[in-house]
Amino acid sequence: METNVSLQFLGAAGTVTGSKFLLKVQGKTILVDCGMFQGIKELRLLNWENPPFDPKSIDLVLLTHAHLDHTGYLPKLVQLGFRGEIWGTDPTLDITEIILRDTGKIQEEEAKQANEKGYSKHHPALAFYTLKEVDKTIRQFRMKPLDHWIAITDExxxxxxxxxxxxxxxxxxLEVNGKRIVFSGDIGRTKDWLLHPPQKPTQADVLLLESTYGDRLHPQEDTKARLKEVxxxxxxxxxxxxxxxxxVERAxxxxxxxxxxxxxxxxxSIPIILDTPMGADVLKVFYQSLPWHxxxxxxxxxxxxxxxxxxSYRETWEIIDQRKPKIVIAGSGMVTGGRILTYLS
Structure with missing residues (x-):
């Protein structure tokens, strides 16, 4: 039986963010990952453009993992009319909820600040999406198990x-009429401090491979020894x-x-401090997801x-006021916001 398959790359092509694959097969329209564009302004503005598909036409979203460049557009998709289910593993959906709530809160705060200080050319400045829209999105989450074939249609x-x-x-x-399409997602290292080695597909008729770092090798540095030295x-x-x-993960x-x-x-014997609310929330997911690490x-x-x-933020200032030596892990990783800026200033 011949099957027509249509596949579009709507992100993570020509740039490394905004991962979205639009797949039309067996009368179904499926979005694999639903990422937000990040980085320079030119890329961030892409998030505000109307998507090149009708969000109401999407039947199902499949998530490879929780990072913002793979999940951050979900509330916008819901805002634009998507009403289908969002499938992912239990930890993926838990961490996605944490990330989306954090992002929604930041979007609301930035819009409020822009309106109060009048520095936006938009009147009023609007959040890309709100916490209310994040709540709607989470209601569409459906947890799916590992290593278990799940029928979408008969074929x-x-x-x-x-x-x-x-x-x-x-x-x-994804398997359609005996043909297999594999979406690699972002692939972990075979030797990781916390996570098990990635599995490997046994067959693929079509392989869509994440290749952000495909042109380089990881350094062979002893990370623990280097950290001790610093x-x-x-x-x-x-x-x-x-x-x-x-x-998420690095902290x-x-x-x-x-x-x-x-x-x-x-x-x-000195104080060692984790000061990232989102990192603390992810830590709880670690405790709830023991087989995964x-x-x-x-x-x-x-x-x-x-x-x-x-x-609490009050604790941050208490720690800053204590002038004794300490080690502090704080967000954000790119030093573009978050509590790390409070410590550094």
């Missing part, structure tokens, strides 16, 4: 496979170490490395006990 099925990279991340296999150097000068970090990996150094008596429940708890996990 079309989908499977989510473990991919490392990020808690809950998968590559997606901490030791900073403390020898009676200084404090402030580490800008992405809240937890840094926590793990510092915890290991402390366990091995390679660090002096290498740490046991006991190890996760022990790691958290060695850190001061900040819960």
């Amino acid at each position: 079309l099925k989908v499977q989510f496979r473990y991919n490392g990279h990020l808690l809950g991340a998968t590559f997606i296999e 901490v030791t150097h900073t403390l020898s000068k009676k200084g404090s170490l402030f580490i800008p970090s992405f809240a 937890q990996a840094l926590m793990y490395l510092l915890w290991q150094l402390k366990k091995e008596h390679e660090l002096p 290498k740490l046991s429940a006991e190890e996760t708890l022990q790691m958290c006990e060695d850190f001061r996990i900040v819960t």
Whole structure:
């Protein structure tokens, strides 16, 4: 039986953000990932353009993982009329909710500030999407298991496979009339501090491969030894170490490395602080998702006990006022916002 398949690249082509694949097959219109464009203004403005498809025509959204460049456009899609289901693994949907709520809050705050200070050319300035629209989006989430074929139609099925990279991340296999299309998503490393090695597809008639770093090799540096060296150097000068970090995965990996150094008596007894609300929320997902990573429940708890996990902005200022040496992990990873700027200023 011959099947016509239409596939469009609507992001992550010519740039590394805004990942969206529009697939039409078996009478269904499916969006694989639904990312927001990030980076320079020219790219960010693409988010405000009308999409080159009717959001109401989309039957289903499949998510490879939770990062904003793969999920950040979801509330806008819902705002424009999408009413279908959004499928992903349990940790992916949990972390997506955290990220979208954080983004929605920032969008609302920025719009409010622009209106109060009058620096926007739009009157009034509007949030790209609101927390209310994030709430609507989350109601369309449907958790799907790993390694289990799920029927979309009689001739079309989908499977989510473990991919490392990020808690809950998968590559997606779609099978139509015996032909298999594989969407790689972002692929994790075979040797990761926290996550298991990614699985590999056994077959593919069409492979769509993420290749942001396809033209380079990861450095072979001993990360833990380098971190110890930086901490030791900073403390020898009676200084404090402030580490800008992405809240999702990177913050937890840094926590793990510092915890290991402390366990091995390679660090002096000084306060170690995690000051990123989103990072703290993701940490809770780590505890709820034990099969997805290498740490046991006991190890996760022990790691958290060695850190001061900040819960309020008032605590941030208390920590700043304490002039003794300390190690602080804070967002954002690109030093473009977040609490790291408060510490640095």
